[in-house]
Amino acid sequence: MAPSPPVPDRAPPSASADDHRLAVALADEAGRLLVALRAELRESGAATLKDEGDRRSHELLMDRLGAERPADAVLSEEGIDGAARLSAARTWIIDPLDGTREFSEPPRPDWAVHVALVAGGLPIAGAVALPAQGITLSTGAPSAPPGAVPARPRVIVSRSRPPKVALAVAEALGAELVEMGSAGAKVAAVVLGAADVYAHAGGQYEWDSAAPVAVAAAAGFHTSRIDGVALAYNRPDPWLPDLLVCHPSLTEQVLAVTRR
CATH class of the missing domain: 3.40.190.80 (D-Maltodextrin-Binding Protein; domain 2)
Incomplete structure (x- = not known):
């Protein structure tokens, strides 16, 4: 197995409090859109749910990032990749709908929206929304430290x-x-x-x-x-x-x- 490229020795720029807040806001907004879309298209079939979920969430996130962070690059699962992100100081890496299959099988809750900001090869801010569960995890307000592992992991x-x-x-x-x-x-x-x-x-x-x-x-x-x-x-x-x-x-x- 080939090793991954090393993470740069230079510490990456830190994220601002606004970067952390923006990651959460975007993940939450896309999540609300997807919950509403799932209800609207519930009878339209799995293929339509998958396609429309991917497309509409991607468009929302790209529009919002273009308005809020016009100088930053974006890598999206649903977008067209380009070389410009490789020289960018900051790149947002997003998955507008992680788990399209699960999303297309209501009422399954195990799907997500991913929004991360990367600098120097490392994710420095991020949010994972679980819209069907009403939960958003974020770097701005980290979850509680790990508790004890059960007797049977x-x-x-x-x-x-x-x-x-x-x-x-x-x-x-x-x-x-x-x-x-x-x-x-x-x-x-x-x-x-x-x-x-x-x-x-x-x-x-x-x-x-x-x-x-x-x-x-x-x-x-x-x-x-x-x-x-x-x-x-x-x-x-x-x-x-x-x-x-x-x-x-x-x-x-x-x-x-x-x-x-």
Whole structure:
């Protein structure tokens, strides 16, 4: 497995209080739009829900960022990527609708909106809205520090395709498997104490994890590649092969498995 590019030694610029507030405001606004859209198009079928959810949330976020942060670059799952973001001092990495499948299956709640601000390769501000659950996690008001791990830890996986690495971690820890949808919902479950480990090796894009990693790190959870290498964002190729988010007390036990 090829290592990730190292995170720059130079400390990235810090986010302003307004950056943190803006991340929350945008995630919340897009979330409200999606909740209303889901109700409006409930009888229109899954394909329409997916397409319209992606499109309308993307357009809202791009319009708002264009107005609020015209000098910053944007990388969106639903947008056209360009080289300009690579030389930008600050780049917003957004997933307008993380978990389109889950969104298209009302009343499933395990979908999210991701808004992250990246500078120097690191997410410095972010918010993950879980609109169907009425929850928004953010770097501006980090969640409570991790509590105690239960006697039987919980490893979170996808419903349909649990990765081998997660199954190996669960076996090593004697853990319970918890099934859930989108990447944002999975990381949020760890941050909120409903799970303890999220180990993913099937590949994701930067927009799948930038905001979740920002809020998890701000709350004191371990975040890295599955080999322990630091995560780096706003790279020329936004594909990330793997991800680990876990309770800090389990980090060494989990890495002992995932580094194999």
